[in-house]
Amino acid sequence: MKCYCSPRRYNYQRGEKRSSCEAKPKQTMKYISKGPDETKEIGFRLGRLLRPGDVVGLYGELGSGKTTLVKGIARALGIEDKDIVSASFTIIADYNTTPPFSHIDLYRIEKDSELDDIGFWDQIGSDSISVIEWAEKAEGRLPEKMVKVRLKSLGEEMREITIEGRNEKDWDNL
Amino acid sequence: MSLILGIDTSCDDTTAAVVENGTKVLSNIVSNQTEVHKKYGGIVPELASRRHIEMIWPVVDEALKAANIKLEDLSGVAACHGPGLIGSLLVGCSFAKALCYSKGIPLVAVNHLEGHIFSCFLSERGPVGETEFPPRTPSFPFLALIVSGGHTCLYRVDDFGKYRELGRTRDDAAGEAYDKVSKLLGLGYPGGPIIEKIAQDGNPKAIDFPRAYLPESFDFSFSGLKTAVLNFVKEQRAESREQRVNDIAASFQASIIDVLVRKTEWAIKKEGIKRVVLTGGVAANRELRRRMKEMGDEREVEIFTPSASFCTDNAAMIASAGYYHLEAGDTVGLDLNPKAYMPL
Numbered sequence: 001m002k003c004y005c006s007p008r009r010y011n012y013q014r015g016e017k018r019s020s021c022e023a024k025p026k027q028t029m030k031y032i033s034k035g036p037d038e039t040k041e042i043g044f045r046l047g048r049l050l051r052p053g054d055v056v057g058l059y060g061e062l063g064s065g066k067t068t069l070v071k072g073i074a075r076a077l078g079i080e081d082k083d084i085v086s087a088s089f090t091i092i093a094d095y096n097t098t099p100p101f102s103h104i105d106l107y108r109i110e111k112d113s114e115l116d117d118i119g120f121w122d123q124i125g126s127d128s129i130s131v132i133e134w135a136e137k138a139e140g141r142l143p144e145k146m147v148k149v150r151l152k153s154l155g156e157e158m159r160e161i162t163i164e165g166r167n168e169k170d171w172d173n174l
Numbered sequence: 175m176s177l178i179l180g181i182d183t184s185c186d187d188t189t190a191a192v193v194e195n196g197t198k199v200l201s202n203i204v205s206n207q208t209e210v211h212k213k214y215g216g217i218v219p220e221l222a223s224r225r226h227i228e229m230i231w232p233v234v235d236e237a238l239k240a241a242n243i244k245l246e247d248l249s250g251v252a253a254c255h256g257p258g259l260i261g262s263l264l265v266g267c268s269f270a271k272a273l274c275y276s277k278g279i280p281l282v283a284v285n286h287l288e289g290h291i292f293s294c295f296l297s298e299r300g301p302v303g304e305t306e307f308p309p310r311t312p313s314f315p316f317l318a319l320i321v322s323g324g325h326t327c328l329y330r331v332d333d334f335g336k337y338r339e340l341g342r343t344r345d346d347a348a349g350e351a352y353d354k355v356s357k358l359l360g361l362g363y364p365g366g367p368i369i370e371k372i373a374q375d376g377n378p379k380a381i382d383f384p385r386a387y388l389p390e391s392f393d394f395s396f397s398g399l400k401t402a403v404l405n406f407v408k409e410q411r412a413e414s415r416e417q418r419v420n421d422i423a424a425s426f427q428a429s430i431i432d433v434l435v436r437k438t439e440w441a442i443k444k445e446g447i448k449r450v451v452l453t454g455g456v457a458a459n460r461e462l463r464r465r466m467k468e469m470g471d472e473r474e475v476e477i478f479t480p481s482a483s484f485c486t487d488n489a490a491m492i493a494s495a496g497y498y499h500l501e502a503g504d505t506v507g508l509d510l511n512p513k514a515y516m517p518l
Contacts, residue, residue, distance in 0.1 A: 063401030
């Protein structure tokens with residue numbers, strides 16, 4: 001597992017500050033995972049940075065490792081690996097953790113209006129942490145501050161994982 | 175005589191049924207059955223709790239009418255409270271609660287998976303029924319393999335209410351793999367019947383797709399198989415892909431069935447149990463039934479497969495499990511809340 005790009009960072013310790021007029025850079029992290037275990041590990045580290053109200057959107061085709069990554073994220077909240085399975089069928093799976101955790105999978109959603117029907121909007125935000133697979137199905141309606149994770153297959157078990165977060169210093173610790 | 179009204183809205187179908195004494199199905203209504211939706215026109219959309227709201231009264235009404243009984247005749251109402259789509263579950267549960275409150279009828283809550291296990295005790299009467307009455311039912315203990323679009327799990331059932339999970343899927347359910355493979359092959363939904371059909375014209379040995387036996391446990395995993403099919407399809411040129419679609423379907427199905435049958439066989443050996451119930455939507459697959467029976471014959475194990483209409487989601491199985499809950503005095507209050515995730 002290797003971190004490839006880290007765009008301009010500010011050394012907060014040295015008191016370096018962004019000028020207020022400067023646009024905040026979007027920080028992007030790119031990882032190469034060699035298999036499901038590494039994907040889970042990346043998920044776990046991302047999971048530890050999440051706070052109540054956070055929404056994570058996962059993008060990537062069938063078999064790119066989205067559910068595997070969710071297993072890692074959920075582990076950071078104390079949920080066992082085996083308790084996270086594909087949510088394509090139930091669409092929403094809730095966990096009574098602190099903060100509450102929602103695993104959402106929009107694979108079967110075809111029309112935008114269906115999101116309203118399934119109680120999607122009651123589910124995300126507030127004090128819970130939500131991870132949304134196939135987030136592109138709700139594109140444009142999700143919170144701007146969402147963390148975006150893109151997964152891409154590089155053949156067999158290799159995956160490229162790109163995390164686009166908010167511009168917070170938290171990400172330096174990922 | 176105990177008459178239970180079962181209600182299950184855990185997924186796409188609105189279902190209601192009346193069952194006598196936990197076994198005899200007096201009516202079993204599924205919303206996408208023609209009688210009901212003919213009246214309302216159109217097909218029940220894939221996902222719509224709104225549609226459940228529109229359908230719940232007519233479906234319950236139909237169930238009571240077909241059973242030739244009135245609400246006042248009911249001994250109890252059994253509602254499925256999970257696992258399933260939360261918005262959909264809420265409709266069935268709220269309806270059941272209101273019904274019980276207004277008529278003073280006891281309410282019981284049934285786990286959808288428990289319902290599936292109880293489908294093996296059901297039987298219809300009359301000439302339309304596929305099964306005889308009384309049904310050939312397993313004695314305890316038995317193993318139950320539930321395979322559907324949302325679940326793939328193996329239980330040891332020692333008695334009513336005594337279930338031990340031996341294993342379950344770590345990622346995708348078997349039926350979900352069928353649906354996803356069907357979609358990536360450009361075939362329709364639901365994938366199960368479509369793939370089963372074209373697989374008949376394919377060679378199950380044509381492509382050696384992986385089989386995740388996970389020998390250290392009774393868990394299942396079908397996500398890797400789905401990815402393997404996707405990778406295989408991507409490597410094919412368009413024209414050869416079309417020629418080979420039957421082979422892909424047959425080889426994919428062979429992989430799923432091999433794993434399901436082999437793992438059941440292992441469980442039989444380890445638990446020393448000679449009775450297996452095969453149920454859930456995927457259990458309607460004829461090839462799976464045939465292969466499971468074949469294994470059963472070899473090992474002198476009795477295989478019980480409910481008729482297809484009881485394998486797929488239905489409310490009769492909920493009413494059946496509800497009957498045993500009611501007998502045990504296990505009723506619930508009006509504070510019943512459904513849950514999307516609810517292991518048995």
